[in-house]
Amino acid sequence: MNRVERRPSRYKPYLWAIGTDLETLPVDELVGQRYRVVAPYIWLDTQPDQRPSAPDTFPAEAVPYLRAHPHRLHVPGLYGVLERTGAPPILLLDNAPIHPQAGALLPELEAGLFSASPLRQANWLWQLWELWRTLGELGLARSLLISSNLRVDGWRLRLLELVPDGEPPALADLVELWRSLLSPLHLAVSEPLRAIVNQLDAGTLDPDTLSLELNQILLRQAATVSTRIALAGATAKGPTQPRNEDACWPQGIQPEAASLQVAIVCDGVGGHDGGEIAGQLAVQSLQIQLQALLAEAQNELRVLPPQIIIQQLEAVIRVVNELINFQNDNRGRVGRQRMGTTLVMAVVIPQRVQTEQGWERVNEVYLAHVGDSRAYWITPDYCHPLTVDDDIAGREVIACRQSWPVAQERSDAGALTQALGTRSGEHLTPHIQRFVFDETGILLLCSDGLSDNYRIEDAWANYIGLIIKDIVTLDSAVASWIELANQKNGHDNTAVVLMQHKLLTPASVQGDQGLPAGVGADSGTVPPTGAKLYGESQPQEEFVAAPAASAPPRGVPRWILAVSGSILLVGLLGWWWLASRSPDVPESPNAPPAAPAP
Known part of the structure; x- marks a missing residue:
C-alpha cells in the first residue's frame, strides 16, 4: 500500500540557498515568512510540514540537482524554488553538507x-x-x-x-x-x-x-588496518500481516569463521502472488552463486579491480532475476500475479595486497540494491543512508518533472520502478557500489517494514553506541530493531541484517576529523513507501538503463571466466529444475535452508 509520508514536524532542515544578493540578508530574518537565515546562504525551514514551493517549469540552474538524484550519497538535492520579481529565482538545496544540529558547513x-x-x-x-x-x-x-x-x-x-x-x-x-x-x-x-x-x-x-x-x-x-566482521539477521511477520514475504541471510548470528560473509535482505513485492517464494528463491540462489565466487576470489593473488567484481556481482543478480522471471513465465503469471522481490545485499570480498610486511588481507564491501530495501552506515556520530529507492517519486525527479518534496506526495510515489523477477533482464539495472570502511561502525540492511516513517533516522542514536561498545550483542540489536518496527510501524513484514565492521588496529588519527557528535545525519533521506510495483494498473514506462561499464582491463584472471561459466550453468540448471517441478518453492538438497515461515 502506498502512503504519503513526511518527516516528523519536529524536524527542521537546514538548507543551502543559491541566488544573487543573499549574503546581505541579516541573520534571523524570515524569508517568505518561512525560511530563517542562520548564516550566509544557510537557511532553516521553520515550516517543514508544508510543501516547499516549486515552479511548473524548472529554471536551468535547478536541472542538475534533479538529474543527480541517484547520487545523493555525495550531492545535494533540490528542495524548493523561490520566485523573485526582477531577479533570478532562489534555489533551496537539501542534503547539503551542513551539520544537522549546529547549522554550520562541514569542513573543506x-x-x-x-x-x-x-x-x-x-x-x-x-x-x-x-x-x-x-x-x-x-x-x-x-x-x-x-x-x-x-x-x-x-x-x-x-x-x-x-x-x-x-x-x-x-x-x-x-x-x-x-x-x-x-x-x-x-x-x-x-x-x-x-x-x-x-x-x-x-x-x-x-x-x-x-x-x-x-x-x-x-x-x-x-591493509595497514585489521578489521573484524560480525553478522546477524532476522525477519518478522509483523502484528498485522497474514504471512511473511521478507527473507534474509543470515538468520541469527553467523559464526565469524564463516567463509561466506554476506548480508542479504529481500522483500517480496507487495500485492503480488508469490512474494514470499520470490524472496526465499532469491536468497537461496544468491548464496549458491556467491559461495562459488568467493571461494575462488580467496585464492586469487592478484588484486581484482572494482570494475571486475561489480561485473561479476551484476551477473549473479541477473541470474536470480531470470530464475524468478522464468518461473513467472512458466506458470503463465501476468500483471499482479507475477511475483518479484526487492534486494539489498552486502558482500565482503577479501583481497590480498602485497605490503612491506608481506601479504595482507583487505576486506572490501560491495553493496548491491534493487527496489526500496535500504542500507545505512551508522557510527556513534552519524547515520549515512547509502541507497536511493527505485520508485516513482525518484523517477519523476530524475526526469526533471517534479522536485523531491512534491514527488513524495504523489499517490503512487512509492510504487517500484524495478524489482527482481518481474521482468526480463534487459529491464533490470542493479545499483552496485564499493566501500572500504575506515572506521568502526554498523552496516544496517532492512526492508521498508523498518525504514518506513523515518524510524532509522529517528532512532539510530539510541542503539548504535551500545552495539559498538559491545554492551548489546548483535543479535539482540537485531531483535530490538524488529521490535521497534512492530511497535512504531507494524503495517508490514520486517527484515533486518546487521554487519558490524570493527577496526582492531588503532588508527593514527581521529576517525571523526574533530567534528561534533552527530555530524552527518543526512537531512535529505529518501522517504519510504509500500512495495507496490509500478505498472500494475497503468502502462509501464521503460526504465532507463545506466551506461554500460567500459571494457575490463587485460589479463582478467581465469577464475572469473570459470565463475562466469558456473553462473550460467546454475541459471540453466535452475530453469530446467523449476520448469520440471510442480511446487513453487525449490527444495534443492544443495541449497541452504530457507527462512522458516512464522
Missing part, C-alpha cells in the same frame, strides 16, 4: 586532509576519482574543481553545489587539483599520488591504468 576537503589518517585520505581521493567519472557523464565534473565546494563528512566526500561543465574539463584539470592537495597528505599517500601526477603530465598513463593505480593506493592503506 583540504582542511580535513591535515587531520585524516592515510586510509581516510586515500578513501577521499578514490571517491574524488569516482565522482569525476560519474559527474562527467552528467556534464557536472567542474563541480569537483572548486576547492570550497568539496566537503568531508566523516568517511565520505560531499559537494556543496553542482556546477555545469559548459566546456568539459580535461583530466589535466583534475591533476592540478591533486597537485594542490599533495602537501597535507601522508607520505604513504602523497608519494604514489605524486608519481601518478608525473606520469599524467608526461602523457604515459591512461585513465584505466590510473584507476588501477588509485585503487592500489587505497588498498595498501586498508
Whole structure:
C-alpha cells in the first residue's frame, strides 16, 4: 500500500540557498515568512510540514540537482524554488553538507586532509576519482574543481553545489587539483599520488591504468588496518500481516569463521502472488552463486579491480532475476500475479595486497540494491543512508518533472520502478557500489517494514553506541530493531541484517576529523513507501538503463571466466529444475535452508 509520508514536524532542515544578493540578508530574518537565515546562504525551514514551493517549469540552474538524484550519497538535492520579481529565482538545496544540529558547513576537503589518517585520505581521493567519472557523464565534473565546494563528512566526500561543465574539463584539470592537495597528505599517500601526477603530465598513463593505480593506493592503506566482521539477521511477520514475504541471510548470528560473509535482505513485492517464494528463491540462489565466487576470489593473488567484481556481482543478480522471471513465465503469471522481490545485499570480498610486511588481507564491501530495501552506515556520530529507492517519486525527479518534496506526495510515489523477477533482464539495472570502511561502525540492511516513517533516522542514536561498545550483542540489536518496527510501524513484514565492521588496529588519527557528535545525519533521506510495483494498473514506462561499464582491463584472471561459466550453468540448471517441478518453492538438497515461515 502506498502512503504519503513526511518527516516528523519536529524536524527542521537546514538548507543551502543559491541566488544573487543573499549574503546581505541579516541573520534571523524570515524569508517568505518561512525560511530563517542562520548564516550566509544557510537557511532553516521553520515550516517543514508544508510543501516547499516549486515552479511548473524548472529554471536551468535547478536541472542538475534533479538529474543527480541517484547520487545523493555525495550531492545535494533540490528542495524548493523561490520566485523573485526582477531577479533570478532562489534555489533551496537539501542534503547539503551542513551539520544537522549546529547549522554550520562541514569542513573543506583540504582542511580535513591535515587531520585524516592515510586510509581516510586515500578513501577521499578514490571517491574524488569516482565522482569525476560519474559527474562527467552528467556534464557536472567542474563541480569537483572548486576547492570550497568539496566537503568531508566523516568517511565520505560531499559537494556543496553542482556546477555545469559548459566546456568539459580535461583530466589535466583534475591533476592540478591533486597537485594542490599533495602537501597535507601522508607520505604513504602523497608519494604514489605524486608519481601518478608525473606520469599524467608526461602523457604515459591512461585513465584505466590510473584507476588501477588509485585503487592500489587505497588498498595498501586498508591493509595497514585489521578489521573484524560480525553478522546477524532476522525477519518478522509483523502484528498485522497474514504471512511473511521478507527473507534474509543470515538468520541469527553467523559464526565469524564463516567463509561466506554476506548480508542479504529481500522483500517480496507487495500485492503480488508469490512474494514470499520470490524472496526465499532469491536468497537461496544468491548464496549458491556467491559461495562459488568467493571461494575462488580467496585464492586469487592478484588484486581484482572494482570494475571486475561489480561485473561479476551484476551477473549473479541477473541470474536470480531470470530464475524468478522464468518461473513467472512458466506458470503463465501476468500483471499482479507475477511475483518479484526487492534486494539489498552486502558482500565482503577479501583481497590480498602485497605490503612491506608481506601479504595482507583487505576486506572490501560491495553493496548491491534493487527496489526500496535500504542500507545505512551508522557510527556513534552519524547515520549515512547509502541507497536511493527505485520508485516513482525518484523517477519523476530524475526526469526533471517534479522536485523531491512534491514527488513524495504523489499517490503512487512509492510504487517500484524495478524489482527482481518481474521482468526480463534487459529491464533490470542493479545499483552496485564499493566501500572500504575506515572506521568502526554498523552496516544496517532492512526492508521498508523498518525504514518506513523515518524510524532509522529517528532512532539510530539510541542503539548504535551500545552495539559498538559491545554492551548489546548483535543479535539482540537485531531483535530490538524488529521490535521497534512492530511497535512504531507494524503495517508490514520486517527484515533486518546487521554487519558490524570493527577496526582492531588503532588508527593514527581521529576517525571523526574533530567534528561534533552527530555530524552527518543526512537531512535529505529518501522517504519510504509500500512495495507496490509500478505498472500494475497503468502502462509501464521503460526504465532507463545506466551506461554500460567500459571494457575490463587485460589479463582478467581465469577464475572469473570459470565463475562466469558456473553462473550460467546454475541459471540453466535452475530453469530446467523449476520448469520440471510442480511446487513453487525449490527444495534443492544443495541449497541452504530457507527462512522458516512464522
